[in-house]
Amino acid sequence: MLPLQEALYEDDLGAMTAAAGAVAQLFADPRARGVLQGHLPLLQALARLLREDAKKSTELCASLLAAFFELSRLPAAHALLAQVGPRAEGRGVHRQGPGRPSRAHAAGSAALHVVVLLRYARPPPTPNPGPPALFVQLQKQVLLRPAPPRCVSPTAEPGGLPHYGTAGP
């Protein structure tokens, strides 16, 4: 674990990406996940990388997010993620100044919008099927006649419907 964590502090983006990918693979293993979630320095190192260097490389960002994604599958680790997350966001907000909304906040709202749309997406409204049949009939001034009673012939469907009208036993 220690070499992996040390590799996260390298200057080379490739080494950092490889280390983050290895950590993500470790988090994907359910046996190692429980042990790793107690390793707070590793999580803090990942959060720092996500905060500072993730914008430099798409692969590094994907590896780091994959690690946190695997960790988020554990409900017990959500408190830990929430503990690491706001710390990472809070520094960015603080740099922008307290009175002004941060750029990170404005940018994050768009991504949140995508998530909320995914969660609350409703199916598109069905096209208007047109006026009901009764309205059309009334527009045409057609007299509505009740449908004739359905007559069931004794020989219509053998064994299907009861034979009304025939003398019972």
Place this chain on the structure above:
Amino acid sequence: MELLDLEVRRAAHWQQREGVPAAELGAKLRGGEPLAPREARLAGMLAQQEPLLHVGLGLLLNMAEADVAVEARMVKKVRDG
């Protein structure tokens, strides 16, 4: 969230630079039509973003799924802009 939005803005910038809308590219890919070099380049760059968007949105969805308060905060942030 900030990183996801950065990737979305990157994709929009690439589309603008290559002069190819992603919807048109998607229709061509679905139809199996041959791509121009610009379109192929854009498709490659968009394909690189796919894993990142997948895990990023999955992470946010997992967080929202487990705790209603987190989900409520997300909705509130979107509504407040």
